[in-house]
Amino acid sequence: MKRWAAAAAAALLALQLTACGGNPAPAENGTAAPAAQSEAQAARGKVLIAYFTWAENAPEADPAKLDMDMPASASVLLPGNMAKISGWIQQETGGDLFSIRTAEPYSNVHEEVLDRAAEEEADRARPAITGTVDHMADYDVIFLAYPNWWNDMPMAVYTFLDAYDLTGKTIIPVCTSGVNGLAETVEAIRQAEPGASVMEGYHLKSTDIPSSEQAVKDWVHTVYVKG
Numbered sequence: 001m002k003r004w005a006a007a008a009a010a011a012l013l014a015l016q017l018t019a020c021g022g023n024p025a026p027a028e029n030g031t032a033a034p035a036a037q038s039e040a041q042a043a044r045g046k047v048l049i050a051y052f053t054w055a056e057n058a059p060e061a062d063p064a065k066l067d068m069d070m071p072a073s074a075s076v077l078l079p080g081n082m083a084k085i086s087g088w089i090q091q092e093t094g095g096d097l098f099s100i101r102t103a104e105p106y107s108n109v110h111e112e113v114l115d116r117a118a119e120e121e122a123d124r125a126r127p128a129i130t131g132t133v134d135h136m137a138d139y140d141v142i143f144l145a146y147p148n149w150w151n152d153m154p155m156a157v158y159t160f161l162d163a164y165d166l167t168g169k170t171i172i173p174v175c176t177s178g179v180n181g182l183a184e185t186v187e188a189i190r191q192a193e194p195g196a197s198v199m200e201g202y203h204l205k206s207t208d209i210p211s212s213e214q215a216v217k218d219w220v221h222t223v224y225v226k227g
């Protein structure tokens with residue numbers, strides 16, 4: 001079992017035990033079904049899709065050295081899971097893509113990236129990122145796409161949020177994970193960007209991604225309307 005999966009199982013057990021004390025059990029895997037938005041509630045305007053994906057933040061990996069039974073390991077191969085999903089969002093919205101990349105790449109070895117990510121999360125680090133979004137002021141809607149890393153966003157996504165004041169914009173969180181869902185990431189985005197309107201997050205399990213292109217595209221039209 002992956003280290004984060006073992007930690008997730010222990011946390012879920014603890015939550016279930018708490019639930020026995022009277023609190024309702026949490027939704028399985030913390031997966032939030034996207035709320036149906038009426039056309040009037042859907043976002044409009046110029047779109048940016050800002051995404052973080054491990055494969056674009058590590059040297060190219062050798063497929064022969066990966067444990068292909070582990071979807072989390074396989075996600076280091078281009079295109080990464082979030083890049084795939086972001087591409088589908090781009091096709092439906094015509095938005096601009098921005099890949100969040102750290103100045104210091106991560107390892108392409110799963111155990112090593114787990115260690116660095118855990119340390120960064122414990123330190124609430126803000127790893128430096130490269131590149132900037134040109135004309136951020138022009139965007140109305142930001143799809144923010146990230147993998148669940150240790151039940152949180154990769155810390156580089158916080159670096160990205162710290163770099164811009166997104167007041168007045170609509171942020172649509174999009175997350176993939178092995179098992180843990182969105183966790184508390186939507187709340188974290190709301191705290192980081194208090195002036196933005198942050199919609200309910202959309203989550204996909206990494207193993208469901210290969211069969212989810214149409215579902216993602218259909219969902220996009222429930223949260224965003226062109227024009």
Ligand SMILES: Cc1cc2nc3c(=O)[nH]c(=O)nc-3n(C[C@H](O)[C@H](O)[C@H](O)COP(=O)(O)O)c2cc1C
Nearest residue numbers: 053054075081082147148150151177178179180206
């Ligand atoms: C450093 C690291 C930490 C992860 N932590 C978790 C976790 O806590 N819970 C979970 O469900 N999945 C976790 N995963 C799995 C990823 O969320 C999942 O594989 C995701 O689809 C990867 O997306 P990407 O290919 O765009 O990077 C982790 C993966 C990595 C590399």
